Amino acid sequence: MYRLTGVTKRYRRGDETVDALSGVDLVIEGGSQLVIQGPAGGGKTTLLQMLGGLDRPTEGSVELDGTDLARLPEPRLTRIRSESIGFVFRTVNLIPALTALENVETALVPLGLAAAQRRQQAAEALESVGLAEHRDGLPGELSGGQRQRVAVARALVKRPKVLLADEPTGDLDEDARDEVMSLLEGLWRAHGLTFVVVTHDSAIARRAPRLATVRKGRVAVRERGPAR
Numbered sequence: 001m002y003r004l005t006g007v008t009k010r011y012r013r014g015d016e017t018v019d020a021l022s023g024v025d026l027v028i029e030g031g032s033q034l035v036i037q038g039p040a041g042g043g044k045t046t047l048l049q050m051l052g053g054l055d056r057p058t059e060g061s062v063e064l065d066g067t068d069l070a071r072l073p074e075p076r077l078t079r080i081r082s083e084s085i086g087f088v089f090r091t092v093n094l095i096p097a098l099t100a101l102e103n104v105e106t107a108l109v110p111l112g113l114a115a116a117q118r119r120q121q122a123a124e125a126l127e128s129v130g131l132a133e134h135r136d137g138l139p140g141e142l143s144g145g146q147r148q149r150v151a152v153a154r155a156l157v158k159r160p161k162v163l164l165a166d167e168p169t170g171d172l173d174e175d176a177r178d179e180v181m182s183l184l185e186g187l188w189r190a191h192g193l194t195f196v197v198v199t200h201d202s203a204i205a206r207r208a209p210r211l212a213t214v215r216k217g218r219v220a221v222r223e224r225g226p227a228r
C-alpha cells in the first residue's frame with residue numbers, strides 16, 4: 001500500500017521554480033488499480049517517478065508498505081526498485097542485440113539468482129505474456145505489440161508487488177493497444193499487483209475502478225467501484 005503525504009516536487013528552471021507536484025496526499029491500497037489521467041505537463045510522470053523511487057520529493061513522504069522511499073539511502077532504494085517495483089514505459093527500451101528471453105533475464109541480474117534459475121523464470125514470464133514461441137527472437141524481429149509484451153514480462157519476471165506503467169500503449173496501434181492493456185489488466189488480477197497506469201486511452205479510463213486526474217500538480221481521485 002502507498003501512502004503519500006504532502007508530496008511536493010519542485011524543479012528549478014533557470015531563475016524560475018515549477019511545482020510539478022504540489023502537496024499531494026494519496027493512498028493506493030495494495031492490490032488495487034489506479035488509472036491516472038490529466039493534461040500534458042500536469043505532473044503524471046512526476047507522480048509515477050515518486051511512486052517508483054526514481055526520484056525524491058522536495059517535501060513530503062512516499063510510504064510503500066510503511067517504508068518512506070523519500071528518505072531511504074540510495075542503495076536500499078535501488079534494492080526496493082529492483083525487487084518490488086516493475087516499470088513499463090511508453091517507449092519500449094529492449095536491448096536490440098539480446099533475444100526476448102535474454103532481455104527478460106536482465107531484470108533478474110541485480111537479484112543475484114543463479115543463471116539456470118534466471119532462465120527458468122524468464123521463460124515462465126515470456127509464457128505468461130503469450131510469447132513462449134518467440135523467446136529466441138531479437139526485438140527487431142517482433143511487432144511493436146510483441147516488443148511491449150516482452151517489456152511487460154521483463155517488468156514482472158522478478159515478481160514485484162507493484163507495477164507502474166507510463167502510457168504503456170502510447171506508441172502502439174489500436175489492436176496492439178487493446179492486447180497490451182488486456183494483458184496488463186489480466187496480470188494485475190492474477191498476481192494481486194498494485195497497478196498504477198498513466199494512460200490517455202479513454203476506454204481504459206471508462207472501466208477504471210479508481211481514476212486520478214493530475215492537473216497543475218494536484219491530484220483528484222474518483223472512486224468508481226471495487227478497487228480490486
Ligand SMILES: Nc1ncnc2c1ncn2[C@@H]1O[C@H](COP(=O)(O)OP(=O)(O)OP(=O)(O)O)[C@@H](O)[C@H]1O
Nearest residue numbers: 011012013018020039040041042043044045046047
Ligand atoms: N526534470 C525537470 N526539470 C524541470 N522541469 C520539469 C522536469 N520534469 C518535469 N518538469 C516540469 O514539471 C511539470 C510536470 O511534468 P510531468 O512530466 O510530470 O507532466 P505530465 O503530466 O507527465 O506531462 P505529459 O503528459 O506531457 O507527459 C511540467 O511543467 C514539466 O515541464
